[in-house]
Amino acid sequence: MKYGPGEFSKLSVKAGMKEWIESRQNMCDNPRIYDELPQEVKVTLDRWIAVSIVPSKKERSSYGIKTDFHRETGIYVYAGVINGALLKAGYQPVNPKDTNWNFKVDVLKRKDLKSYSPCPVF
Numbered sequence: 001m002k003y004g005p006g007e008f009s010k011l012s013v014k015a016g017m018k019e020w021i022e023s024r025q026n027m028c029d030n031p032r033i034y035d036e037l038p039q040e041v042k043v044t045l046d047r048w049i050a051v052s053i054v055p056s057k058k059e060r061s062s063y064g065i066k067t068d069f070h071r072e073t074g075i076y077v078y079a080g081v082i083n084g085a086l087l088k089a090g091y092q093p094v095n096p097k098d099t100n101w102n103f104k105v106d107v108l109k110r111k112d113l114k115s116y117s118p119c120p121v122f
Helices: 007-014 017-022 031-036 039-052 062-073 079-088 110-116
Strands: 053-061 102-107
Touching: 031 079, 039 053, 039 062, 039 079, 053 062, 062 079, 062 102
Parallel strands: none
Antiparallel strands: 053 102
16 A cells, blocks of 8 residues: 555544544653554654665754654654664664654655665565
């Protein structure tokens, strides 16, 4: 299934994603919240990370990455979800004691994805 900006937002309300987000506000910064994601969202996020995140010398915050993911897919997640997904993908936070983790990664923009990935995911 392909998602464009905003498309998942309508579907997510039907699928209970709005309720899922609201019921987990107390875990919003915890990376373990990633494990509780609905499978469809987890697959979309993992695929997005695989084609959009690359190692870098500069740092990006999980909050900023969360915003990029939301802009690209229309799916809202907590920064803790991004933390957990990046850990699963093999990235380590610069300082795991920070609330919003920083990772030494860069997010490829949509125009950059065409040259980076032979087959678009979204």
